[in-house]
Amino acid sequence: MADKIILTGIRPTGPLHIGHYCGALVNNVAIQNAGDYSRMYGMIADAQGLTDNFDDPEKVRRNVIEVALDMLSVGYDPEKTTLFIQSAVPELTELTFYYMNLVTVARLQRNPTVKGEIAQKEKFANGLPVGFLTYPISQAADITAFRANVVPAGDDQAPMIEQTNEIVHKFNSIYGDVLSPVKIVMPDSSLAARLPGTDGNAKMSKSLGNCIYLKDSADDIATRVKTMFTDPKHLRVEDPGNTTENPVFIYLSVFAKPEHFAAFLPEYKDYAELAAHYERGGLGDVKVKKFLNAVLQETLRPIRERREMLARDIPSVMEMLRVGTERARAVAAETVDAVKRAMKLNYFE
Ligand code: ATP
Numbered sequence: 342m343a344d345k346i347i348l349t350g351i352r353p354t355g356p357l358h359i360g361h362y363c364g365a366l367v368n369n370v371a372i373q374n375a376g377d378y379s380r381m382y383g384m385i386a387d388a389q390g391l392t393d394n395f396d397d398p399e400k401v402r403r404n405v406i407e408v409a410l411d412m413l414s415v416g417y418d419p420e421k422t423t424l425f426i427q428s429a430v431p432e433l434t435e436l437t438f439y440y441m442n443l444v445t446v447a448r449l450q451r452n453p454t455v456k457g458e459i460a461q462k463e464k465f466a467n468g469l470p471v472g473f474l475t476y477p478i479s480q481a482a483d484i485t486a487f488r489a490n491v492v493p494a495g496d497d498q499a500p501m502i503e504q505t506n507e508i509v510h511k512f513n514s515i516y517g518d519v520l521s522p523v524k525i526v527m528p529d530s531s532l533a534a535r536l537p538g539t540d541g542n543a544k545m546s547k548s549l550g551n552c553i554y555l556k557d558s559a560d561d562i563a564t565r566v567k568t569m570f571t572d573p574k575h576l577r578v579e580d581p582g583n584t585t586e587n588p589v590f591i592y593l594s595v596f597a598k599p600e601h602f603a604a605f606l607p608e609y610k611d612y613a614e615l616a617a618h619y620e621r622g623g624l625g626d627v628k629v630k631k632f633l634n635a636v637l638q639e640t641l642r643p644i645r646e647r648r649e650m651l652a653r654d655i656p657s658v659m660e661m662l663r664v665g666t667e668r669a670r671a672v673a674a675e676t677v678d679a680v681k682r683a684m685k686l687n688y689f690e
């Protein structure tokens with residue numbers, strides 16, 4: 342589809358983890374390399390990251406480069422994808438302000454992802470900043486600024502896309518046909534669309550600290566796997582175990598390939614055989630965790646090695662971001678012009 346425009350986004354609130362990898366990055370890089378689009382963007386959403394980290398600007402700044410390194414090391418290619426920093430495209434803030442008129446407070450409060458995040462954040466217990474509540478509007482600005490019609494993302498982003506389309510329809514019905522609707526593309530496997538945390542929490546998240554990071558050393562990975570939550574009722578090896586609410590098995594179902602079984606656990610042909618044995622009883626957690634560790638080590642080693650190489654030349658990474666941001670800004674400025682013209686804000690034209 343030649344008129345396909347793709348936007349992907351990551352908040353620089355921490356280095357990226359294996360949830361991002363299977364829920365977003367693998368997909369995004371495959372889409373990038375398939376090449377059937379007219380433009381693809383990769384946004385580092387620092388302004389959005391500040392909505393719940395406004396008291397820690399150093400953290401957001403530091404993670405812009407971390408996230409850029411992560412993206413490059415999993416295969417984002419600046420020749421194919423325009424990588425840019427959100428706050429350096431002020432047109433996005435301008436669009437957000439105009440879209441705010443089109444969304445009610447009640448609608449924002451109903452967004453299930455935002456609702457869940459607010460409930461989880463202790464720092465909002467004494468009051469919710471307007472900036473956080475309204476971040477879905479700023480996401481609508483990001484998407485529409487680049488005329489993106491495809492957003493690949495995990496399932497937590499579905500409510501944002503729905504809100505974006507509501508804004509698009511409302512804008513077009515009041516001011517005329519300027520904005521285009523957008524579609525979310527999620528990973529094929531629902532498990533990959535929301536990988537649970539190492540602690541058993543429903544979502545692995547930088548903000549919850551229950552992650553295995555792409556940049557983790559071999560020792561870090563081994564320690565994190567060793568201390569992972571499993572089935573708390575699976576006490577003795579012979580006990581029957583649960584695999585569906587067990588992050589060790591969920592990770593294996595997402596990451597373990599037939600060649601991993603052949604190399605590290607040849608007694609089992611595939612995931613189904615391993616899971617069946619655990620459920621029946623007679624398979625211990627230590628053995629399964631050892632296998633998961635081997636699978637993750639194999640998967641993450643090449644990424645980490647590329648990352649270490651890229652990290653030796655940070656000025657080049659920054660220059661790549663500067664060039665991408667400049668390109669992105671020119672596109673967003675065209676959209677802002679069209680939006681303001683439609684809203685009759687073009688006094689000096
Ligand atoms: P934060 O807690 O700061 O929001 P995050 O871990 O949710 O961080 P984001 O930058 O908000 O990360 O998400 C970037 C992309 O990664 C989105 O497409 C999101 O759907 C996807 N994603 C994030 N966490 C997971 C996960 N645990 N499993 C699958 N996909 C995920």
Ligand code: MG
Nearest residue numbers: 352497546547
């Ligand atoms: Mg998030």
